[in-house]
Amino acid sequence: MAAPSDRADVRPPWWREYAPGVELARSYQRGWLPKDVVAGLVLSALLVPQGMAYAQLAGLPPVTGLYTSILCLLGYAVFGPSKVLVLGPDSSLGPMIAATIAPLALANGDPARAIALASMLAVMVGVVMTVAGLARFGFVADLLSKPTQLGYMNGLALTIVVGQLAKLFGFSVDADGLLAEFGAVVSGLADGKANLTAALLGVGSLAGILLLNRFLPKLPSVLIIVVLASVLVGGFDLTSHDVDTVGVLPQGFPPFTIPDVAWDDLPPLFVGALAIAVVALADTMSTASAFAARRGDRVRGNQEMIGIGAANIAAGFFQGFPVSTSGSRTAVAEQAGSKSQVTGVVGAATITVVLVFATGLMQYVPQPTLGAIVIAAALSLADLAGTRRLWRQRRTEFWLSISALLGVALLGVLPGILIAVGLSILNVFRRAWWPHQAELGRVAGVAGLHDTESYPDADLLPGLVVYRFDAPLIFANARMFGEKVRELAEDDPELRWIIVAAEPITDVDTTASDMLHDLDAWLNERGISLVFAEMKDPVRAKIERYELTRTIDPRHFLPTLDDAVAEYVRQTGATWRGPEQRA
Missing domain, CATH: 3.30.750.24 (STAS domain)
Known part of the structure; x- marks a missing residue:
């Protein structure tokens, strides 16, 4: 006699619909594991420095970026529907987090109070997103047409590449915006600010990744290049030639903590949480739609909201701060061969091991190589062939795509997304109007x-x-x-x-x-x-x-x-x- 759970007329538990990670664990294919492990290891090499940098951008201690990365990856792995999206600290959210908590953190800038405020902000963002998902506001994913998706991804690729050029050549620039950053990079190169050793390492890393991807696509190109670059830095003491590296990481892991904030802090935090939720939702839906189109998958907009909500709540209860989807980290994971959210779990486990047991393990990973990884991933985001096809097939949609690209590249990711959504809606209205x-x-x-x-x-x-x-x-x-x-x-x-x-x-x-x-x-x-x-x-x-x-x-x-x-x-x-x- 068949077990009750095997009967065709018995529906699976209701909660399984809201926890895709459970279903993934039941249907996971063993052949995916090697690729997910490699992709997770590669991803962790990028998550560590980015997490620390974006924590500082939000006005928080760098280590909180690592805490945030671990917990949001685990939360999304259980509740997120996408097999490939990578969540984490995001550059577009950093200034918004800082603007929300800075006025509340008092004049002395107490780090503990700032962490508590940021953690409560993450919990609030998570609750807002989860409620929105349960209320089925996922139709936002339908507001981006294919031309605007192409433009968004092309603009994102251009922005990422320009933003990483200075790191690739071993120096830094103080500029905001695509044109300003590009101008600062050109001026820096003309003024001789580039570090020759770092530039050779960065450009060599980029060339190595692209060549391996072209001629040996089955090999984990990014991981190979990271290991080789680290060996070169350690073996030839390239840090003495001013090559920046990730360095020794802070040690320790946070306990479960309920954010301790005053009642008076809740209204301004809630206003900030609404704004951040809108930004995170727009960014995630755009990225999810674009990557789903590339992979032939379906976007589950409502569940995406629940997944982002769970990721933020998890981060908030372990001294983290609000997170969103990262197009560059998602591209890195995809390029490294990611097959499922096990990639994120491996990345979270790797960061945990490094954070607790081996804080010096990544001290020789050079920053120019990380820049090369991001640039290579960004190049894979661009779809020039699709843009040329729009030019041949329908000029109005080609210009719609270009407008979305320019919006992202010149005004920033969030304004660019809003422009892309607005243009998509106007295009629908135009067809009804004329x-x-x-x-x-x-x-x-x-x-x-x-x-x-x-x-x-x-x-x-x-x-x-x-x-x-x-x-x-x-x-x-x-x-x-x-x-x-x-x-x-x-x-x-x-x-x-x-x-x-x-x-x-x-x-x-x-x-x-x-x-x-x-x-x-x-x-x-x-x-x-x-x-x-x-x-x-x-x-x-x-x-x-x-x-x-x-x-x-x-x-x-x-x-x-x-x-x-x-x-x-x-x-x-x-x-x-x-x-x-x-x-």
């Missing part, structure tokens, strides 16, 4: 009625125009529809019927209803009937609710175009005429 319109005629040898612009020799019936409007009939395009129909009526003094091929019209709002009322009255005064064919039942129901059938004859709603044309022929006796007969 939809395709056509007059239809009969074409010999082709079934149905067709656009007379595509078939200028189509046959027409005298006194009849068959007009198709390819959009919902709403406030934005109602005037256009009315003006076009009036134009058709005025151009043909013998016109008796205008049949609207209504199948593409998926909605009629109240503004359009008023327009149809006035339009039908205007046509009736001229002896012209307004007839609708193939109108969808939900739209016809709205027409009835608007009481339009008091003006438009109910007999002028016909099920098909063929029925409408046949009725016109029956009433008028008209016959089809070709271009030579109409001349």
Whole structure:
């Protein structure tokens, strides 16, 4: 007898839907493990220095970046739906965290108080995101079209590359923004600020990664280069030549801690949490959509919110701060062969081992090599072939993609995402505002009625125009529809019927209803009937609710175009005429 859990009519526990990591553990393939382990080791080499740097950017002790990285990776591994996304401290959130907690941390800048405030901020962000996910606000993932995704990723790649150039050549710049950073890099190179040893190591690392990826793609190129570069630094004492390295890490692991903050701190923290949640959501949805499109996966927007929420809550209870998805770290994991969130678990375990037992293990990893890793990952984000395809196939979407790219590159990731979303929405609105319109005629040898612009020799019936409007009939395009129909009526003094091929019209709002009322009255005064064919039942129901059938004859709603044309022929006796007969 089959166990109850094996019966087809027994549904899995409800909580499994909200914990994809549990299902992953049940279906995990052994063949993925070597790739996930390698990718996790590679990822940990990047997570450590970035985590520490972004903690400082947020106004917090560097070690909190490591605590945050560990716990958010574990939280997302259980509750996050994506197999490849990597969460962690993020440069776009750092200034927002600092702006939120700095006014509350008192004049003496007490680190313990700053950590408590940042941890409570992370918990609040996590709760906001989790509630949003449970409320099914994941539709935000649908607001980015493929062209805007391409533009976002291309812009992100450009931003990452420029941001890492100074590190690649062994110096630093004090500039904000793509153009300012690029100008500072060029000026630094011209002024001789580059460290020759570091530059050779960085450029060599980048070349090595790209060559291995090109000719030996099955090898873990990034890990190989990191090991070789570390051996070179340690063996030849390159630190004496001013080559920066990760250095010795702080030791220890935080206990579970409930953030201790005053009640008066909660309102300003909550306002900051809302702002950070919006930024993290926009960034994560954009990155998730882009990587899902590359891998052929489906974005589960609501569960993504829950996964981000769980990651933030986990970080907040272990002295961490708010996190988001990282496009560069996700690209590194993907390039290193990641197959699942086990990559993140391996990365978290590696950081834990290093933090507790081997704080000096990564002291020889050179910063220029880390810059090379990020640049190589960024290059894999760009999709120039897809952009060229847009240029060939649809110029408007090409320029939409370029606008998203420029938004990300010139204004920053968050404004760029907002621009991309806004452009996607405007593009949808533009199609509804200025939809395709056509007059239809009969074409010999082709079934149905067709656009007379595509078939200028189509046959027409005298006194009849068959007009198709390819959009919902709403406030934005109602005037256009009315003006076009009036134009058709005025151009043909013998016109008796205008049949609207209504199948593409998926909605009629109240503004359009008023327009149809006035339009039908205007046509009736001229002896012209307004007839609708193939109108969808939900739209016809709205027409009835608007009481339009008091003006438009109910007999002028016909099920098909063929029925409408046949009725016109029956009433008028008209016959089809070709271009030579109409001349």
